[in-house]
Every structure is written in structure tokens, then in C-alpha cells.
Amino acid sequence: MKGKAEPKQKTPDQLYPILKEIPVNSKQWKKHHIQTMMETFRNTSSVHMTAVCNIPNSLATCKNIILQWNSYTESNPHIAFQMDPYYIIFSFDNLNGNVAPAGWGASVAAVRLKVGQPTANAINSQVYHVPTLNEAEHFGGFMVGRHPGLHFTIISTAAVVSDFY
Numbered sequence: 559m560k561g562k563a564e565p566k567q568k569t570p571d572q573l574y575p576i577l578k579e580i581p582v583n584s585k586q587w588k589k590h591h592i593q594t595m596m597e598t599f600r601n602t603s604s605v606h607m608t609a610v611c612n613i614p615n616s617l618a619t620c621k622n623i624i625l626q627w628n629s630y631t632e633s634n635p636h637i638a639f640q641m642d643p644y645y646i647i648f649s650f651d652n653l654n655g656n657v658a659p660a661g662w663g664a665s666v667a668a669v670r671l672k673v674g675q676p677t678a679n680a681i682n683s684q685v686y687h688v689p690t691l692n693e694a695e696h697f698g699g700f701m702v703g704r705h706p707g708l709h710f711t712i713i714s715t716a717a718v719v720s721d722f723y
Contacts, residue, residue: 567681568602569609570620577623578615584626592637595627600641603679603687604719628717644694645719648684648701649709658683659705669700681719688712 576598580591605624611617631638653659662683669678678686678697688694691712698710 566602566679567604567606569606570611570616571609571613573598573602573605573620574613574616577619580623582619582622582626584630587630592630595623596637596640599627599718600643602718603643604681607720608722624718624720631717643714644688644691645681645713645715646678646686646688646694646698647711647713648686648698649711650684652707652709653705659708661704665701665704668704669697687719 576594580595581587605620607617607621631641650657650659666678666680678688678693680686686697688697691714694712698712701710702708
């Protein structure tokens with residue numbers, strides 16, 4: 559990876575200029591295709607699959623490549639190991655239903671300052687992309703300290719997360 563870019567949610571239109579150069583069939587992938595996808599997806603916290611797409615074929619290309627990539631990483635654990643992003647998912651159920659508690663935004667901002675950037679990149683108010691397990695545990699613990707009763711789950715996956723909303 560060139561530099562350490564902060565992972566961000568992207569749209570199919572944003573990914574299309576890179577993904578259009580990748581063969582849809584993973585059996586045709588060369589080493590440079592895999593490296594390109596690793597770098598691209600490592601810098602992508604999730605893909606907004608319901609975003610308005612202005613580039614013809616961007617959504618279809620993105621969906622097809624992501625499906626192939628997710629299958630490829632499942633059958634090639636050495637590639638998945640190199641990706642290994644962490645996601646922390648907070649449950650507000652024990653607090654006040656499915657609504658972020660009062661002061662949630664201030665708590666998130668405070669933990670980012672405490673740990674440093676990049677720490678947690680919001681996918682939404684309950685799901686965050688975090689670069690390391692240590693930072694995920696710290697982030698979750700910090701938030702529980704500020705909001706007792708909060709539950710969180712940490713998952714690790716090489717699969718590209720697709721958002722639909």
C-alpha cells in the first residue's frame with residue numbers, strides 16, 4: 559500500500575475507474591490485479607451500493623468484482639490475512655432502544671483525539687471501521703466507560719462490506 563490512507567466509504571462510481579481494469583473472472587486475475595484490489599479495498603471501509611451511479615456499468619462492475627473478491631479471499635486465506643480490517647458494532651438495545659445515546663457524537667470525537675488518527679471511521683452511528691484489534695478494543699472500552707450498559711462486537715473480515723440504505 560502506498561502511504562497510509564484513511565479508509566472511507568466509497569461509491570461504485572468512485573471505484574469504477576480502478577475496477578473496470580480488473581477481469582470479472584477471478585481465474586484471469588494476475589498478481590497486479592490482486593495487488594490493486596488489495597490496496598483499493600484496504601482503503602475502503604464499505605461500498606455504498608445504493609448510491610446514485612452516474613457512470614454506466616459502475617454498479618454492475620462493482621457488484622461482480624466484489625462477489626469474485628469475497629469468494630477469492632475465502633479460498634485464499636493468505637490474501638485475507640493481509641487485508642484483515644476490523645469492524646466494531648455497537649448495540650444500543652440495553653440503553654434506549656435502537657437510538658444513539660445522548661452525547662454519543664462527543665464520545666466518538668473524544669476517543670478519536672485520545673487514540674489519534676486514523677482510529678475509527680464511521681460507517682453509520684453503530685458501525686465503525688478500525689485498523690487494528692488493539693484500537694477496536696480501546697475504542698469499545700472507552701465508549702462503554704462513557705455509556706455504561708453499551709454492548710459491542712468486534713469482527714474481522716477480508717470481505718468488502720456493502721452498505722444498502
